[in-house]
Every structure is written in C-alpha cells, then in structure tokens.
Amino acid sequence: MFGKKSYGCGACGMQFKDREDLLNHAQEIHDKKTTYLCITCDESFENESSFRMHMIRNHKI
Ligand SMILES: [Zn+2]
C-alpha cells in the first residue's frame, strides 16, 4: 500500500524502505528528537514546527 515510496530521515537524508526502519534509525542515530513522522501520509520532518504546519495544512489536525 506504500508503493515505491521510501522514507527519508529528516535529519540526515538517509532513505529507508520501511517506516519502522526510519523510526529505529532516528532513535538510534539521532536520539529520536530530530525526526517527526506524519502517521497519516508518512512524510517526515526535522522539526516540530514544520510537522505541525504540515498537519494543519494537509490534514487539518
Ligand atoms: Zn538520519
């Protein structure tokens, strides 16, 4: 259901095939604070303000 989409780390740009891999990477390498991941469309953001902006604009949350 995710097609060919990959997940990019917001902090270092590494690409991951699975969202879980990205989350694990972010936790292990970046101490989990640097990557915010939208669970609705799987976009990632390197800071909370862009993440919140995304949620408001794209998902009206
Ligand atoms: Zn990274």
Ligand SMILES: [Zn+2]
């Ligand atoms: Zn989203």
